[in-house]
Amino acid sequence: MSRPTPTRRPLSGEGPVILHAATDPRWLPLALERFDEVLVDHAHCEKKAAANALSMLQAYPDLPGLPAQMARLAREESAHLARVLDLMAERGLTLTKDAGDPYAQALQKQVRTPGPERRVDRLLVAAIIEARSCERLSLLAEGLTDPALARFYGELAQSEDGHQSLFFRLAVTASAGDEAAVRARMETLLAREAEVVTEVGLRAAIH
Ligand SMILES: [Fe+2]
Ligand SMILES: [Fe+2]
DSSP states (O other), rough: OOOOOOOHHHHSSSOOOOOSSSOOTTTHHHHHHHHHHHHHHHHHHHHHHHHHHHHHHHHOSSTHHHHHHHHHHHHHHHHHHHHHHHHHHHHHOOOOOOOOOHHHHHHHOOSSSSHHHHHHHHHHHHHHHHHHHHHHHHHHHHHSHHHHHHHHHHHHHHHHHHHHHHHHHHHHHTTEEEEEEEEHHHHHHHHHHHHHHHHOOHHHHHH
16 A cells, blocks of 8 residues: 655644645635634643643653753743634634544554653654644645734744654653654654544544
8 A cells, every 4th residue: 555645735844743644625624614613622722732741741850851841832832822812802702611632632542551652652642743733723824814813823833843843852862862763653653643634534623
């Protein structure tokens, strides 16, 4: 079976994570049509990204560089959350209960159990979620007609691109610098990610 051609959309990231499959072209029109729903989901994504950064800090305080980087990341993701909440308020939207993210949940299931493998997998899953988020936010930046909103999503996409690199570098550190092993594991996770994106289907959500 031939593998889909690795793909990278404009603005979707300069980092080391190269997604195996581009987003279905039907996603953007759906997301633009139901943008208010996407915005609420986006707020939850930023909240989970901030919480995940602190959870990493809690779990792996001894990985060199991780505590300071996760503290900064939590602050940055919280700032994204605050900006999305402001946008929601401008549109008269309120935050509803988090309905969960089947995409992220399916990827978390790929995390292996033994401690060292678990640490690398958690970092790589985070890197992959950042890469897919970067792609989707870039698509929104290209598709939104409101210039301020388009600029906002362009900025966020760039920021998430930086985060995928950050998590990838930490995964290499967690593997004692064995970048080849980390890349091999990442390819396995990326192959699963391409399946998960298809299984989850089209949603008025970031993933
Ligand atoms: Fe973010
Ligand atoms: Fe991020």
